[in-house]
Amino acid sequence: MLTLRNLGKTYANGVRALEGFSLTVAPGEIVAVIGGSGCGKSTLLRLISGLDNASRGSVELDGDVVRQPHPLINLIFQEPRLLPWLTVANNVGFGLAEIEGEDRRQQIELALKKVGLADLAQRWPKELSGGQAQRVAIARALVTQPEVLLLDEPFSALDAFTRADLQDHLLGIWEETRPTLLLVTHDIDEALVLADRVIVMRPWPGRILDEIKVDLPRKRDRASPAFETVKRRLFKALDASLQHS
């Protein structure tokens, strides 16, 4: 269980990026955090991942306080951030430093198969398309079997087709091992297609404005009336977020 208690972050330049953010995410739950820029969405993920430390409040995973990168928490960035000097296979195996030989090879192959890129194992990152590179990044995060996977607008740089394809892929992977997913996005459809709950944030300082449950069975039909109903509720909440800013 991931517990965020009253998280706040004030940067050295005095900007209050996040204030009083409290949230509990159950194991295997998918939560989307949505809001415009300046809401502290990325700050939130940097605090949970341990890349930055909170100014106030705490992050806890199963009772462990997280102050630095945690073995069971991984973060997928907006850009793939592959290491250009490693082949696709070695990028995926980057987090498997202690595991060697056949075991390592098998784990890498399995992770690459999950994202549908087993054929590209020996390629260099420069030879991949944007969508392929982001899939390698997902495989790299999955291979260490994290309990919590944070995603920072992971598909925002991709075209609509690739994005929908990767969202399906992500759900397929999630169904196998059921990690907790905490996804930051500014794409309303993406939030509604993936998440059990959508947290709506308001800016300056970033904090929670509203929370919307998405009680629809997966895989969700974007054109169904039920989907439309939830979407309308989410739009209303976002309107309110804009009025507050």
Add this chain to the structure above:
Amino acid sequence: MADLAETGIKTEAKTSRSVAAWVFYGATRQTTAAIIVPVLGLLFWEVAVAAGWFSGRLMPPPSRVLATLWTLLKSGELFNHIGITTARVFFGFVLGTVTATIAGAVTGYFGLARRLIDPSLQALRSIPSIAWVPLFILWFGIFEASKVALIAVGVFFPVYLGVSGAILSVDRKIVEVGRIFRLSGFTLVRRVMMPAVFPAYVIALRSGLGLGWMFVVAAEFMGASEGLGYLLVDGQQLGKPDQIMAAIITFAIIGKVTDSLLIAATAPFLTWQDSYRREG
């Protein structure tokens, strides 16, 4: 079908012809153009001296320079000089590179070290390196140690600047990937920083090596009885311009050869680079 096949063949023939044309008019024409002026110049000088328009005493024609080069080569004297000079460059290069890499890594990685050491090194860098010669002779004597020290100083600064600059410009985003996988300290350096700075390091080594070849001449000017620099001084004192030119040509060749060796040795580690143009 037959028609189609024929068309296909025709197209292919046309393509290969146009490729050949491109090679001829593109690449060949460029090298040809580049060679015309020096070749004409050399030919003119050869003819001018042969015809007796000039004596060629201070500016020997190509044939005489080549003959001198051949004599030096045949007697084994040239290899002796090349060996001595290369050894000096080698030791100076290794000494300069090792110290510069350590200094550059420390100042690039640790902010405190940078604030403490970098300003002094930058001040030392602005001293014309030849100015060290008298001091080095006093400190290290007239023989090998002072020569190697001078070459090392020449190699040090470009390599130092390259290393510390490259470390400072490593992409924060890539380092964060390392941190997410809980790398820190030396592991982060070894697995993320070192590969990230390697391309810039190779360039720093190349400019360092180039300066090493420049400084070996200065070092051998300050009193040597062997080496290519000695051939230059000896040629000047005994009025043998052909020997000077033979030494200059030798410098050009081994400088280029060692640079190519450095590129060839590092190229296998750089195939991953996504560059605008890869060096051939």
